[in-house]
Amino acid sequence: MTGPASAVDLIRRKRDGGALTADEINWLIAAYMRKRGAIPDEQMTAFLMAVVWRGMAEEETVALTLAMARSGKQLNLRERFPLVADKHSTGGVGDKMTLVVAPVVAACGLPVAKMAGRGLGHTGGTIDKLESIPGMRTDFTADDFTSLVERHGLALAAQSSELAPADGKLYALRDLTGTVESIPLIAASIMSKKLAVGPTDLLLDVKVGRGAFMKTEADARTLAALMVRIGRAAGIRTTATLTAMDQPLGTTVGNALEVQEAIFTLRPTKRLANNPKFWRSDLARLCLHETALLLRSSGLVETLEQGEERAREAIRSGAALAKLDEVIVAQGGYSAIIHEPYHIVAAPVGGALHTQRDGWIAGVAADEVGAIAMALGAGRARKGDPVAPDVGLRIYAKIGANFEKGQLMAAIFAHGEPDLKMAQERLLAAITWSDTPVERPPLILGEVE
Amino acid sequence: MTGPASAVDLIRRKRDGGALTADEINWLIAAYMRKRGAIPDEQMTAFLMAVVWRGMAEEETVALTLAMARSGKQLNLRERFPLVADKHSTGGVGDKMTLVVAPVVAACGLPVAKMAGRGLGHTGGTIDKLESIPGMRTDFTADDFTSLVERHGLALAAQSSELAPADGKLYALRDLTGTVESIPLIAASIMSKKLAVGPTDLLLDVKVGRGAFMKTEADARTLAALMVRIGRAAGIRTTATLTAMDQPLGTTVGNALEVQEAIFTLRPTKRLANNPKFWRSDLARLCLHETALLLRSSGLVETLEQGEERAREAIRSGAALAKLDEVIVAQGGYSAIIHEPYHIVAAPVGGALHTQRDGWIAGVAADEVGAIAMALGAGRARKGDPVAPDVGLRIYAKIGANFEKGQLMAAIFAHGEPDLKMAQERLLAAITWSDTPVERPPLILGEVE
Numbered sequence: 001m002t003g004p005a006s007a008v009d010l011i012r013r014k015r016d017g018g019a020l021t022a023d024e025i026n027w028l029i030a031a032y033m034r035k036r037g038a039i040p041d042e043q044m045t046a047f048l049m050a051v052v053w054r055g056m057a058e059e060e061t062v063a064l065t066l067a068m069a070r071s072g073k074q075l076n077l078r079e080r081f082p083l084v085a086d087k088h089s090t091g092g093v094g095d096k097m098t099l100v101v102a103p104v105v106a107a108c109g110l111p112v113a114k115m116a117g118r119g120l121g122h123t124g125g126t127i128d129k130l131e132s133i134p135g136m137r138t139d140f141t142a143d144d145f146t147s148l149v150e151r152h153g154l155a156l157a158a159q160s161s162e163l164a165p166a167d168g169k170l171y172a173l174r175d176l177t178g179t180v181e182s183i184p185l186i187a188a189s190i191m192s193k194k195l196a197v198g199p200t201d202l203l204l205d206v207k208v209g210r211g212a213f214m215k216t217e218a219d220a221r222t223l224a225a226l227m228v229r230i231g232r233a234a235g236i237r238t239t240a241t242l243t244a245m246d247q248p249l250g251t252t253v254g255n256a257l258e259v260q261e262a263i264f265t266l267r268p269t270k271r272l273a274n275n276p277k278f279w280r281s282d283l284a285r286l287c288l289h290e291t292a293l294l295l296r297s298s299g300l301v302e303t304l305e306q307g308e309e310r311a312r313e314a315i316r317s318g319a320a321l322a323k324l325d326e327v328i329v330a331q332g333g334y335s336a337i338i339h340e341p342y343h344i345v346a347a348p349v350g351g352a353l354h355t356q357r358d359g360w361i362a363g364v365a366a367d368e369v370g371a372i373a374m375a376l377g378a379g380r381a382r383k384g385d386p387v388a389p390d391v392g393l394r395i396y397a398k399i400g401a402n403f404e405k406g407q408l409m410a411a412i413f414a415h416g417e418p419d420l421k422m423a424q425e426r427l428l429a430a431i432t433w434s435d436t437p438v439e440r441p442p443l444i445l446g447e448v449e
Numbered sequence: 450m451t452g453p454a455s456a457v458d459l460i461r462r463k464r465d466g467g468a469l470t471a472d473e474i475n476w477l478i479a480a481y482m483r484k485r486g487a488i489p490d491e492q493m494t495a496f497l498m499a500v501v502w503r504g505m506a507e508e509e510t511v512a513l514t515l516a517m518a519r520s521g522k523q524l525n526l527r528e529r530f531p532l533v534a535d536k537h538s539t540g541g542v543g544d545k546m547t548l549v550v551a552p553v554v555a556a557c558g559l560p561v562a563k564m565a566g567r568g569l570g571h572t573g574g575t576i577d578k579l580e581s582i583p584g585m586r587t588d589f590t591a592d593d594f595t596s597l598v599e600r601h602g603l604a605l606a607a608q609s610s611e612l613a614p615a616d617g618k619l620y621a622l623r624d625l626t627g628t629v630e631s632i633p634l635i636a637a638s639i640m641s642k643k644l645a646v647g648p649t650d651l652l653l654d655v656k657v658g659r660g661a662f663m664k665t666e667a668d669a670r671t672l673a674a675l676m677v678r679i680g681r682a683a684g685i686r687t688t689a690t691l692t693a694m695d696q697p698l699g700t701t702v703g704n705a706l707e708v709q710e711a712i713f714t715l716r717p718t719k720r721l722a723n724n725p726k727f728w729r730s731d732l733a734r735l736c737l738h739e740t741a742l743l744l745r746s747s748g749l750v751e752t753l754e755q756g757e758e759r760a761r762e763a764i765r766s767g768a769a770l771a772k773l774d775e776v777i778v779a780q781g782g783y784s785a786i787i788h789e790p791y792h793i794v795a796a797p798v799g800g801a802l803h804t805q806r807d808g809w810i811a812g813v814a815a816d817e818v819g820a821i822a823m824a825l826g827a828g829r830a831r832k833g834d835p836v837a838p839d840v841g842l843r844i845y846a847k848i849g850a851n852f853e854k855g856q857l858m859a860a861i862f863a864h865g866e867p868d869l870k871m872a873q874e875r876l877l878a879a880i881t882w883s884d885t886p887v888e889r890p891p892l893i894l895g896e897v898e
Binding site for chain 2: 040046
């Protein structure tokens with residue numbers, strides 16, 4: 001016996017559908033994290049696969065998340081700041097929301113302390129996107145991260161390995177052993193890092209659809225509700241929203257391309273800002289919605305309508321763009337790109353894709369678009385692999401849009417002709433058409449309490 | 450990619466309820482057995498837990514068993530001998546059947562090549578029991594094992610680590626990771642070792658009940674049927690019988706005590722051999738049954754009745770005892786114990802247990818009796834632990850027996866007074882009574898085709 005029970009006993013209990021106590025879960029994680037582990041990888045794997053099989057009760061998931069959060073440094077920012085927010089998206093194709101929402105929220109007077117990942121998949125994570133800005137630094141010590149928040153009300157940093165190291169160790173194991181696909185484990189992984197930062201307010205954007213990890217609204221809702229309960233159990237005002245991820249978000253997929261698009265969204269000309277069409281774009285709508293949720297959560301506004309108006313004003317006035325400028329400068333980046341987004345390098349081989357028929361766009365398969373971006377080199381399959389900042393796609397085709405034959409539908413940025421040809425062919429096949437009008441599908445599927 | 454598919458792909462497929470091909474299973478086992486394994490323990494654990502969860506199709510289990518059998522040396526005894534038999538019991542409390550059946554079968558003219566384990570649990574395995582005979586050797590090379598069979602028609606050896614090493618490696622991992630409880634994995638583990646020996650005929654005794662690994666007849670029947678199909682798929686004439694394990698088998702539990710009892714069963718006096726009661730004891734009945742099944746399987750007899758008669762004759766004539774004598778001598782043991790079984794040492798502290806009431810025995814909880822033997826020191830919890838040969842219990846109380854108050858019901862052999870007292874108290878609680886007559890429960894539950 002090396003703890004409240006032996007590891008095998010705990011594995012067997014979970015395997016047989018039983019539950020572990022918080023003490024047992026604490027012991028399991030602490031023992032796994034010891035240098036000369038009382039619990040080797042194979043026992044942890046057995047436990048993880050048993051969790052994939054049997055699931056976890058809410059109290060078990062809360063205990064696991066807290067144990068993982070406690071495995072390293074805890075910033076507890078909410079003890080230093082009266083208000084400090086964080087947001088997290090479960091990820092989708094073309095999801096550059098952090099780059100848009102964080103400056104807007106900060107410009108509205110709610111400080112944002114965001115640690116983001118590099119991520120695996122079709123493009124890099126928020127950090128890879130930020131690093132396509134020349135000179136931009138994202139690796140900070142916990143103290144420097146806190147100082148950035150203090151001085152600028154905004155920090156956009158890479159996830160610190162000092163925070164929730166149990167998550168890093170467990171995630172690497174899960175990736176190797178086919179134990180990623182478990183809602184409690186996904187919730188604990190995401191939330192352990194959030195709890196270690198410890199904001200006052202947290203917004204979770206849970207994506208649903210073929211381009212997201214959660215394919216069904218039911219699964220997404222379950223994950224969202226679980227994360228909300230974990231956050232609240234840890235004393236963080238936590239809100240979640242479900243949003244659609246069947247077609248790519250916005251019009252770009254690719255690291256630098258997405259930074260460009262984020263900047264364009266933050267700097268509409270006066271004429272554009274007065275055009276209702278600008279505010280109806282998915283990027284703008286989601287930005288207003290997420291900002292409003294965070295402002296209401298923090299108590300800075302009372303209603304979502306007030307929150308959206310504050311967000312709109314922060315964009316119109318240039319305050320949000322100025323905030324992004326400020327944080328780029330503070331983090332060592334080349335801020336001229338704010339005013340000249342085309343300074344961001346694009347891949348040398350570009351090609352256009354024109355419509356080959358008249359009609360309405362019925363579908364733009366987000367998962368396939370992600371796979372194309374990945375094939376162009378925008379993403380990474382393995383931790384530590386480099387990502388190409390300059391490749392990707394700009395897709396003007398959105399579901400419900402009407403085109404005539406021969407119109408520009410997409411542009412592709414690649415490193416060579418064969419890649420370009422591959423991307424053109426695959427993208428053509430990923431877009432489906434209708435002869436009759438198609439409704440624009442809902443973007444925001446609902447909040448989760 | 451390191452094979453037909455990556456290990457994670459195979460794990461995920463099994464996790465999601467899919468099946469692996471024989472090639473994929475071969476690759477998995479071969480890669481796991483490589484020195485610098487392409488497959489680390491944590492990936493194999495994930496696969497094993499997924500198998501506990503999802504099960505395996507019969508073809509998968511056959512492929513796994515064959516892959517494990519091929520992981521080391523293969524004796525293929527059936528290429529050297531026209532007839533050569535093996536038997537295996539899934540194990541129970543007081544199960545000393547190999548010590549009785551193997552000499553009887555060999556004395557009937559069917560050579561027996563038996564490799565046995567040391568086992569975990571309430572007492573040691575057959576090998577530990579044999580080693581309570583002074584001087585008895587059980588570790589032989591594959592060649593010496595084959596020579597023993599050739600010269601004596603009988604060898605009782607410890608499982609060779611040269612045979613089916615994948616089973617040893619996998620079993621150690623399963624023990625550590627809570628992945629023992631899976632019928633396909635149990636079947637593959639048992640049968641891989643049998644296939645590596647490669648007899649012409651194989652008898653499987655699958656125990657059912659509270660003292661056995663299989664608690665229900667349905668599970669035992671599933672396991673038995675699966676093992677029969679694996680054996681036959683490998684070209685071995687395989688038969689299985691289900692037998693009861695709710696009360697201990699015979700009247701002794703403990704290593705040396707069980708050897709004594711086996712010898713007593715093989716050397717009835719003329720008067721005893723003429724007493725039908727002797728042949729009605731569970732040990733004698735099961736011996737005749739198992740011998741008959743093997744003799745019929747091999748074609749040496751046509752019916753079970755003929756087989757039982759041959760077995761009875763081998764015991765009556767002393768031929769079976771002479772065969773045991775011969776093999777003890779051949780393996781270096783002190784054969785005088787054949788004629789003076791009480792030479793086998795008994796533990797220094799002995800104590801009797803008398804009935805405290807009149808009535809019929811309704812139950813003798815085999816699992817609890819096993820736990821008492823274990824607590825006395827007869828068994829091992831971990832591989833490599835020593836077992837005490839001299840401790841154990843002799844229990845005269847059998848279900849259905851009628852006792853008056855004050856009769857001798859059991860004797861306990863322990864290493865000290867506290868152990869003795871513990872065993873007396875626990876044994877008293879393990880035996881339940883009835884005021885009305887109780888039927889003797891069935892011993893042989895049926896053959897499995």
